[in-house]
Amino acid sequence: MAREAGLGVATVYRRFPDLQTLIDALFTERFTTFLHLAKTAEQQEDPGLALRHYLLEAAQWRARDRSLEFILAAASIETKPIAEMRNGLGTHVDGLVERALAAGAVRGDFASSDVYAFLYMIGAVADSTHDIAPEAWRRYADVLLLGFGLDQSPAAWTPAMTDAEIRRTWPTTQNG
Numbered sequence: 001m002a003r004e005a006g007l008g009v010a011t012v013y014r015r016f017p018d019l020q021t022l023i024d025a026l027f028t029e030r031f032t033t034f035l036h037l038a039k040t041a042e043q044q045e046d047p048g049l050a051l052r053h054y055l056l057e058a059a060q061w062r063a064r065d066r067s068l069e070f071i072l073a074a075a076s077i078e079t080k081p082i083a084e085m086r087n088g089l090g091t092h093v094d095g096l097v098e099r100a101l102a103a104g105a106v107r108g109d110f111a112s113s114d115v116y117a118f119l120y121m122i123g124a125v126a127d128s129t130h131d132i133a134p135e136a137w138r139r140y141a142d143v144l145l146l147g148f149g150l151d152q153s154p155a156a157w158t159p160a161m162t163d164a165e166i167r168r169t170w171p172t173t174q175n176g
Contacts, residue, residue: 020076027075030068031085034058038092048105051096052150055118056141062119063126063137100150107149118144128169133161 016022041054062068076082093115100106121144126137139158161169 020074023071023074024076024079024082026067026071027077027082028085030065030071031082031089033061035085035089035092037061038089038096041096042092046105047096047099047103048150051100051106052145054093054096055115055145055150058115058119059122059126059137059141062123063130063134066127066130069120069123069127105150110148114148118148129161129165132165132168136161136165 016025037057038054041050041057044050044053077086090112094112097106097110097112097115101108101110118141122137122141125140126134129136135158139160142158
């Protein structure tokens with residue numbers, strides 16, 4: 001992995017004395033990106049478009065980053081710097097959700113936790129279709145966004161996967 005990143009193994013060990021330090025650094029990097037996406041979305045005047053923008057940008061980032069679920073699960077989330085970062089992102093996401101709710105841009109029972117469930121679901125689709133239909137996650141993101149009450153974007157629809165593509169996403173025990 002160090003060589004793939006263009007680094008010597010010794011350089012990685014000097015910078016990250018153990019695996020947990022490396023994971024926490026990766027977590028910080030990822031959350032900095034999500035925080036930037038949320039702050040950028042907040043700048044949009046239309047609350048519904050702001051939330052939709054964040055959800056789609058965060059989903060796209062998640063779809064490209066197949067390691068994110070592992071990093072989130074393994075990070076030291078109770079340590080002060082990481083907890084502060086999580087809380088900061090949560091504040092921005094809560095603000096996007098509250099604005100959208102106040103404007104009637106989403107269904108009345110939409111909650112901040114739906115943002116995280118959305119990203120988890122899109123990540124699962126993206127991970128299982130990555131090598132087969134890398135943009136399939138967009139179709140399911142649109143379906144979920146419509147269910148949340150957020151209108152379809154003017155972008156072209158993402159086509160459904162073929163039966164053959166769907167079968168290729170199944171675990172190998174089901175492909176036979």
